[in-house]
Structure formats: structure tokens, C-alpha cells
Amino acid sequence: MxxxxxxxxxxxxxxxxxxxxxxxxxxxxxxxxxxxxxxxxxxxxxxxxxxxxxxxxxxxxxxxxxxxxxxxxxxxxxxxxxxxxxxxxxxxxxxxxxxxxxxxxxxxxxxxxxxxxxxxxxxxxxxxxxxxxxxxxxxxxxxxxxxxxxxxxxxxxxxxxxxxxxxLAAAAATAAAATALYESAIDDYGACLELAKPGGAGPAVPLFERAQAYKRLERWDDARRDYAAAAVAFADARARKEQKIAEAQAAFATFETGDVAAARRQLETLSRQLYSSDVRAALVACYWVAGDAARAEDLWLSLCEMDASRCGNRRESEYADAGWLLERRKWTPGLAAGMGDFLALRPAAAAVE
Incomplete structure (x- = not known):
């Protein structure tokens, strides 16, 4: 880069x-x-x-x-x-x-x-x-x-x-009904990509949206693949902001697959490229889960010096609210749990040797 x-x-x-x-x-x-x-x-x-x-x-x-x-x-x-x-x-x-x-x-x-x-x-x-x-x-x-x-x-x-x-899936009465609707949506995104005409808008948005549906189903390998492909397509379209959003989501999905080392590398690259408190906060969680407490603490202190970082008191930080991370910041469950462990100074539940 x-x-x-x-x-x-x-x-x-x-x-x-x-x-x-x-x-x-x-x-x-x-x-x-x-x-x-x-x-x-x-x-x-x-x-x-x-x-x-x-x-x-x-x-x-x-x-x-x-x-x-x-x-x-x-x-x-x-x-x-x-x-x-x-x-x-x-x-x-x-x-x-x-x-x-x-x-x-x-x-x-x-x-x-x-x-x-x-x-x-x-x-x-x-x-x-x-x-x-x-x-x-x-x-x-x-x-x-x-x-x-x-x-x-x-x-x-x-x-x-x-x-x-x-x-419809978001308002479904049961988890099984929501799952079936998301799976149908994934099929339709695939058909959209298959039928797209040459010279059209390109595959970036359908790929990204299909990745979002995979994310809802916690199909992390599929989500990671589509986020990564969407990032490439956004880059081809010179949509840099969208490219970086897709790259960050690809890193989050990679973390959920269990490949914490790869997710860490991706987030480290993004943190060097972007002035983003969310990327750095996700990297804090990644370091903590990987057992690198010193790096996690150092990066947290650096993060808290950024504008609009939402650090606050460690236990009262917005980053301690898993619901806020999942719904507002679009984190994945494992990363949100890792941040909770870090802020509470608990050993990470999914710690990697």
C-alpha cells in the first residue's frame, strides 16, 4: 500500500x-x-x-x-x-x-x-x-x-x-425461520452475480451483501471469502472507503474462523493505513486473545489518545458494551468477547497459544 x-x-x-x-x-x-x-x-x-x-x-x-x-x-x-x-x-x-x-x-x-x-x-x-x-x-x-x-x-x-x-429475516419469529430466509437471500445474491450484464455496476455490492448474510449465519469462511472478493472489486472501482470497510470485515471474519494470527496481520496493516479507532480496538482484542497482553495494553493507551475513541473509564467504556460492538460497530462475536475479556483483565476465553 x-x-x-x-x-x-x-x-x-x-x-x-x-x-x-x-x-x-x-x-x-x-x-x-x-x-x-x-x-x-x-x-x-x-x-x-x-x-x-x-x-x-x-x-x-x-x-x-x-x-x-x-x-x-x-x-x-x-x-x-x-x-x-x-x-x-x-x-x-x-x-x-x-x-x-x-x-x-x-x-x-x-x-x-x-x-x-x-x-x-x-x-x-x-x-x-x-x-x-x-x-x-x-x-x-x-x-x-x-x-x-x-x-x-x-x-x-x-x-x-x-x-x-x-x-423479513430480521423480523422472523424464530431462529429457524430467519436462517431459511437468509439462505434464500444468499441464493438470490448468487443469481444476481451470475446474471449481471457486462458493463454493469460490477460485483462489489452483491458480494459484500452476500458476505453480510453469511455473517448473520456465522458461516465465517464463506463470509471471509466474499468480503475479501468485495474488497478487491471495490478497489477496482476506486471506492476506497468501501474497500477498507470490506477489508476490515474480512479480518473480523478471519478471526472467527480461528486464524487469529492472520486476522492480526490484516488488522495491523489496516491500522497503519487508516485513522480508525475501531480497527485499533479490534487489534487490541486480537492481541489479548493471542496472549500478547503487553501489546494490547500499549495499543489501548495509544487508542485512547485518538479523537472520538470512546475509551472513557476502562470498565465504563463503550467498548465494554458487547451489544454496541455487535450492532453499531459491526464487530463479530469473538472479537467482542475478546474486548470484554481485555477490559475486565480476564484471560481470553479463546486464548491462542
């Missing part, structure tokens, strides 16, 4: 927040959409996880352009898509959904070309996912894939359906 990156300041958290994930998805989707003029495919979605799919320039254009009221009846599927996208980009989810539902009804009556109908249904699913209407989104994506299973909208429909499945 270039020495110019060593002093580069990155956000103190390498957690994948909903907002940053949504921004990645907007860029990914818009790039895919621009690759097809007949049936654009926005290969993105959000599960908790809200607005998505537009490239940065497109988002800026929508933010500065006046919003036209929806036409009473679009003259064609293309008009309906244009109206719905404009409303969607401005946050008018209900209006966008109404435009698309009318257009789908007309398409059913007129026996519209499969690819055009699939594009309408795909966007309808996206709008519903952003409204957290996951069951209704699933119906739209299912219909899109039934209409045109391998067409221009298919990759995006699989991605969106995976997002909807993860939204």
Missing part, C-alpha cells in the same frame, strides 16, 4: 452503516441501470436499508430539478418508469408505487412485452423495499422474474428480492 495512504484519515468506524450501505447500493444500481435503455436494472436494494439506487450525479440532478406531478396515465411503460423514477428519487414512495401499479395493470391488459413489464415490476419491488413493505416487494420481484427470468432486469430483481428476504 502506498505510503501516502498511511496518514490518510478515514472515519473512526469501519462499520457498514445503513446510510453508507444505501449510498453504495444507489451507485451500484444506477450504473447497472445505465447499461440498458430498454429495461434498466438497478441492482440494488436496502433492507433496513432504505433508499438506494442512483449514481451520485443522478442523485444531484434529481435534488436540483423540479419534481413533475405524475401523469394521470403514462403513455407507455417507458413513461411510467420515468415518472416513477423521478418520484422515487425525490422520496415520493407512495406516488411512485401508485404510478407503477397503474402501469402494471395496463401492461397486464395490453400483453406488454416481457422485458418492459419486468422492468416495471422490478422498480415496484425496489420502491416497496424502501417502504419496508417486504412481503409486497417479494410479490413484485417474483412477478418480474416470472415475466423475464434472464432479461435485463433479472439481476436487479434477484438483488432486490435478497434485500427483501433479509428484511
Amino acid at each position: 502506498s505510503s501516502r495512504l498511511v496518514a490518510a484519515r478515514a472515519p473512526t468506524s469501519l462499520a457498514s452503516s445503513s446510510a453508507s450501505a444505501a449510498a453504495r447500493r444507489r451507485r451500484h444500481a444506477a450504473a447497472t441501470a445505465s447499461s440498458s435503455t430498454s429495461a434498466p436494472s438497478d441492482v440494488v436494494g436496502d433492507r433496513g436499508v432504505s433508499s438506494r439506487r442512483r449514481a451520485l450525479l443522478a442523485a444531484l440532478a434529481l435534488a436540483t430539478a423540479p419534481v413533475r406531478p405524475p401523469r394521470a396515465s403514462a403513455a407507455s411503460a417507458a413513461d411510467a418508469l420515468a415518472d416513477a423514477r423521478e418520484l422515487y428519487g425525490a422520496g415520493g414512495l407512495e406516488d411512485a408505487e401508485a404510478v407503477l401499479e397503474r402501469a402494471v395493470a395496463v401492461a397486464d391488459d395490453r400483453d406488454l412485452e416481457a422485458s418492459s413489464k419486468a422492468a416495471l415490476l422490478k422498480l415496484l419491488g425496489d420502491v416497496r423495499v424502501d417502504a419496508y413493505a417486504y412481503e409486497r416487494a417479494m410479490r413484485a420481484y417474483d412477478a418480474a422474474l416470472e415475466a423475464d427470468p434472464r432479461g435485463a432486469s433479472a439481476s436487479g430483481a434477484h438483488f432486490g428480492r435478497a434485500n427483501a428476504l433479509e428484511g
Whole structure:
């Protein structure tokens, strides 16, 4: 890595927040959409996880352009898509959904070309996912894939359906139900990657999101592999922040596989490249679990001198809150446990000789 990156300041958290994930998805989707003029495919979605799919320039254009009221009846599927996208980009989810539902009804009556109908249904699913209407989104994506299973909208429909499945999994009544939904989401991310068109947005976001689903299932080898592949894809796309988030998550997953030495090396590299308290804190836990108490203590003291490090009193530090680490900072269970052991000065439960 270039020495110019060593002093580069990155956000103190390498957690994948909903907002940053949504921004990645907007860029990914818009790039895919621009690759097809007949049936654009926005290969993105959000599960908790809200607005998505537009490239940065497109988002800026929508933010500065006046919003036209929806036409009473679009003259064609293309008009309906244009109206719905404009409303969607401005946050008018209900209006966008109404435009698309009318257009789908007309398409059913007129026996519209499969690819055009699939594009309408795909966007309808996206709008519903952003409204957290996951069951209704699933119906739209299912219909899109039934209409045109391998067409221009298919990759995006699989991605969106995976997002909807993860939204349903998060609210599932039982662990078994959640597991089944995450496994289905993983299948859809795989189909999204398989069906992606040349010249589209690239594999980075679907790979990262599939890794997230593997993480939920604690399939650490699979998660590590996809995070690492996503990091390479983000690097190819010159998305450095996302690349580093993926690299950090790959290191966390590597730790969970039991290869603490490899995780330590990865986190040491990241700590030299980034101004990130989270990376250093994870490395503290890694050192402690590896039995290197002196390095763990030295790095903790250095970490506590950083801005916004959240150290505080050792036992009252936010890093002592495992729930905060897992849900807000996106750590993995073993690392969170290692940090708890370090702060309590306990021998690490998973100590490595």
C-alpha cells in the first residue's frame, strides 16, 4: 500500500452503516441501470436499508430539478418508469408505487412485452423495499422474474428480492425461520452475480451483501471469502472507503474462523493505513486473545489518545458494551468477547497459544 495512504484519515468506524450501505447500493444500481435503455436494472436494494439506487450525479440532478406531478396515465411503460423514477428519487414512495401499479395493470391488459413489464415490476419491488413493505416487494420481484427470468432486469430483481428476504429475516419469529430466509437471500445474491450484464455496476455490492448474510449465519469462511472478493472489486472501482470497510470485515471474519494470527496481520496493516479507532480496538482484542497482553495494553493507551475513541473509564467504556460492538460497530462475536475479556483483565476465553 502506498505510503501516502498511511496518514490518510478515514472515519473512526469501519462499520457498514445503513446510510453508507444505501449510498453504495444507489451507485451500484444506477450504473447497472445505465447499461440498458430498454429495461434498466438497478441492482440494488436496502433492507433496513432504505433508499438506494442512483449514481451520485443522478442523485444531484434529481435534488436540483423540479419534481413533475405524475401523469394521470403514462403513455407507455417507458413513461411510467420515468415518472416513477423521478418520484422515487425525490422520496415520493407512495406516488411512485401508485404510478407503477397503474402501469402494471395496463401492461397486464395490453400483453406488454416481457422485458418492459419486468422492468416495471422490478422498480415496484425496489420502491416497496424502501417502504419496508417486504412481503409486497417479494410479490413484485417474483412477478418480474416470472415475466423475464434472464432479461435485463433479472439481476436487479434477484438483488432486490435478497434485500427483501433479509428484511423479513430480521423480523422472523424464530431462529429457524430467519436462517431459511437468509439462505434464500444468499441464493438470490448468487443469481444476481451470475446474471449481471457486462458493463454493469460490477460485483462489489452483491458480494459484500452476500458476505453480510453469511455473517448473520456465522458461516465465517464463506463470509471471509466474499468480503475479501468485495474488497478487491471495490478497489477496482476506486471506492476506497468501501474497500477498507470490506477489508476490515474480512479480518473480523478471519478471526472467527480461528486464524487469529492472520486476522492480526490484516488488522495491523489496516491500522497503519487508516485513522480508525475501531480497527485499533479490534487489534487490541486480537492481541489479548493471542496472549500478547503487553501489546494490547500499549495499543489501548495509544487508542485512547485518538479523537472520538470512546475509551472513557476502562470498565465504563463503550467498548465494554458487547451489544454496541455487535450492532453499531459491526464487530463479530469473538472479537467482542475478546474486548470484554481485555477490559475486565480476564484471560481470553479463546486464548491462542
